[in-house]
Amino acid sequence: MKVSFPRMGYSYIALKWLVEHLGHDYIVPPEPSKKTLDLGVKHSPEFACIPFKILTGTYLEVAEEGVEVIVTSGGMGPCRAGYYWVMHQYLLDELNTGIKMVGLEPPRCDLIDFYKKLNWLRKTGGISLNAMLNVLKVTWEKLKVLDDIEMLSHQVRPYEKKRGETTRVLWKALEMIDEANTLQEIKDANNEGIKAINNIEKDTSRRPLKIGIIGEIYVVLEPAANHYIQIMLGEMGVETDRSIYLSGYTRNATIVNLEGDIYERAKPYMNEAPIGGHGVNSIAETVIYAENGYDGVIQLAPFACIPEIVAKGILPQVSKDKDIPVLTLFIDEQTGKTGVQTRLEAFVDLLEKRRETRNKIERLAI
Amino acid sequence: MAKIGIPRTLAYFNYYPFWKIFFDELGHEVVLSTPTTKGILDDGVKVAVNDACIPIKVYHGHVVELANKVDYLFCPRLVSLRKFGDFGTETFCPKFLGLPEMIRYGIENVPEIIDVRVNLGSAKKQIDKVCYEVGQILGNLPNQILQASKKASVIQKKYEELLHQEFLPEQALDKVFTNKKKAKKIDKKDKFEPELKIAVVGYPYAIYDNYINVGLLNILKNENVKILTQDMVNDSDMNKQIRTLPKSMFWYYSNRVIYGTLHFIHRGDIDGIIHVTAFACGPDSMVDRLLEIEARKRSSIPYMSVMIDEHSAEAGVRTRVEAFLDMIRYRRDKN
Numbered sequence: 102m103k104v105s106f107p108r109m110g111y112s113y114i115a116l117k118w119l120v121e122h123l124g125h126d127y128i129v130p131p132e133p134s135k136k137t138l139d140l141g142v143k144h145s146p147e148f149a150c151i152p153f154k155i156l157t158g159t160y161l162e163v164a165e166e167g168v169e170v171i172v173t174s175g176g177m178g179p180c181r182a183g184y185y186w187v188m189h190q191y192l193l194d195e196l197n198t199g200i201k202m203v204g205l206e207p208p209r210c211d212l213i214d215f216y217k218k219l220n221w222l223r224k225t226g227g228i229s230l231n232a233m234l235n236v237l238k239v240t241w242e243k244l245k246v247l248d249d250i251e252m253l254s255h256q257v258r259p260y261e262k263k264r265g266e267t268t269r270v271l272w273k274a275l276e277m278i279d280e281a282n283t284l285q286e287i288k289d290a291n292n293e294g295i296k297a298i299n300n301i302e303k304d305t306s307r308r309p310l311k312i313g314i315i316g317e318i319y320v321v322l323e324p325a326a327n328h329y330i331q332i333m334l335g336e337m338g339v340e341t342d343r344s345i346y347l348s349g350y351t352r353n354a355t356i357v358n359l360e361g362d363i364y365e366r367a368k369p370y371m372n373e374a375p376i377g378g379h380g381v382n383s384i385a386e387t388v389i390y391a392e393n394g395y396d397g398v399i400q401l402a403p404f405a406c407i408p409e410i411v412a413k414g415i416l417p418q419v420s421k422d423k424d425i426p427v428l429t430l431f432i433d434e435q436t437g438k439t440g441v442q443t444r445l446e447a448f449v450d451l452l453e454k455r456r457e458t459r460n461k462i463e464r465l466a467i
Numbered sequence: 468m469a470k471i472g473i474p475r476t477l478a479y480f481n482y483y484p485f486w487k488i489f490f491d492e493l494g495h496e497v498v499l500s501t502p503t504t505k506g507i508l509d510d511g512v513k514v515a516v517n518d519a520c521i522p523i524k525v526y527h528g529h530v531v532e533l534a535n536k537v538d539y540l541f542c543p544r545l546v547s548l549r550k551f552g553d554f555g556t557e558t559f560c561p562k563f564l565g566l567p568e569m570i571r572y573g574i575e576n577v578p579e580i581i582d583v584r585v586n587l588g589s590a591k592k593q594i595d596k597v598c599y600e601v602g603q604i605l606g607n608l609p610n611q612i613l614q615a616s617k618k619a620s621v622i623q624k625k626y627e628e629l630l631h632q633e634f635l636p637e638q639a640l641d642k643v644f645t646n647k648k649k650a651k652k653i654d655k656k657d658k659f660e661p662e663l664k665i666a667v668v669g670y671p672y673a674i675y676d677n678y679i680n681v682g683l684l685n686i687l688k689n690e691n692v693k694i695l696t697q698d699m700v701n702d703s704d705m706n707k708q709i710r711t712l713p714k715s716m717f718w719y720y721s722n723r724v725i726y727g728t729l730h731f732i733h734r735g736d737i738d739g740i741i742h743v744t745a746f747a748c749g750p751d752s753m754v755d756r757l758l759e760i761e762a763r764k765r766s767s768i769p770y771m772s773v774m775i776d777e778h779s780a781e782a783g784v785r786t787r788v789e790a791f792l793d794m795i796r797y798r799r800d801k802n
Contacts, residue, residue: 146752146753146755146756147752148746148747148748148749148751148752149752149753150749150752153752177717179558179559179560179561179564179717179718180561180717181749181750181752181753183717184714184716184717184753187712187713187714188753188756188757190713191756191757191760192756195760204714370568370572371565371568372544372567372568372582373544373546373564373565373568373584376561376564376565377561377564377717378561380561380565404518404747405518405747405749405752406749407560407561407562407749407750408561408565410516410518410519410562411561411562411564411565411568411569412565413516413518414515414516414519414565414568414569414572414573415565415568415569415572417572418572431518
């Protein structure tokens, strides 16, 4: 069977390995481009959010390559994303593509459904249960390592002497992870990648601003959807940390980790959780970034994303109380790279000015 | 004795009788905002977060109007209204979930907000718990509260029965809150032979609010059309449609719209379906396309969606509705 999946950041490296070792042919979805978006906008409902439109476009692109099954995530709401696969099935049927959507519902919501669908993938691929468990383990390790490497690159990029070098080294490291097949190989690739990134020539005299990136998962994770905002900021000399990583649910090393009491942190501002998507998370994360000495926060969200709109309505109060500037960017098919860049530059200027005035006041106080 | 403000929008159309009677019985005064006007909308647009949909902005506007007139603002956090064991994990749209906070941080000098959490799906008899919490905030005694909620439930049931008898909320409210003589008069006025039966589906706050829907219902009434909405379908008829879809949506009002419409599609006496939706409504981006596809798949009933925003004008809606009705008549005469 030819199987594909949605593309989100660098996760496709792990997912294609997963599909291949479940015994299927994989088709890697192309990086979202103008063509993807045009296709998606044409066939999606007008007010579907941008992730939906990009995915529609992506699915139609892989349909041309003869994909039979697309595996994606489900969800139990109240964010729209949980209904994506049903809606996509309707749209793909309308267009007679013959593609079957398999939406994996979160196991904690519907364990039986999750198991049934996974088992179906296993049986049609013709591998044993034990083999599948092993494959899942390796995939998970790959996802974690991919996130590790990417996280490091965002910390190093603002110090790089030669612009663009971090990104180049990052790609080399990603390739190494791509080629790894066992837990040991992944570990080695990871170590080597980390070494290579750390060896990049750095200018340690710089004092980069620190910005936290929060918001809706898809536009935060997929660089093509957010106009490579982290790379853009990195090259402006800003260190970024983003709140969401695919493997983030089990991490403690990250600044924002979901194991803790993320909803507790939002409670003074939002006495209800979850409200869908990452709405409440955005509020809590702003609080956390403020308390960790970050200079600013950027909220990324698709246009008309309901949970993020609720968050946006409350964030001004958080910003005031915690004294941290917040920039909200709503992204839709009309958003252009230059527009984003201009706004980012203005925001960074503002943060720099703010830091300067603060330092002056501190010096005077001394 | 306190003055309690209830905005005349969002869940008002479904649950006003309950809370009106409840507060009356406890000896408080209910202050209802006026029906939506341009001024209210403008006030709402000013204070609400600019990406919000028009119903949320209108709600902000109603709160602004009430702000200086009342001691408490009644803005419960509606989480789930399905009764225990009835149905999956259905909740309200995220904007409903975050509404009390949006109001609190968006509007200056709001009165104290009664933001009790209404989650009837979590266990049996949750409504009593909700009433108790509300009563406590207002300083009423437990057995007083219990009696008030019992009485309110009776009236609420009566109201819902009237809706199921295919009265519009406006008429049903009149009937519930006026004496019998007047109610009979309303009955008489209503007897007419409709030429067409049109299902007008959409969220209650979009279809019943005459300002938001830019007079849609009046246009249809003047064209001698019988209006049917999803609130006129009883729960068991709606639940029959659940199994015909691959997966239910997550939102209470959306599911009502979908299953109500599917019921109308199979009923056999409906001439057309009009779906009223608000600009940039998250759930509706899915609901609208789903209904369009299902209506086409299951029947040959014409389907039209009317989108409303801050700039909708009566003339535009009228033209579209008239064209829609002409098309239905033309089809009928041809067959």
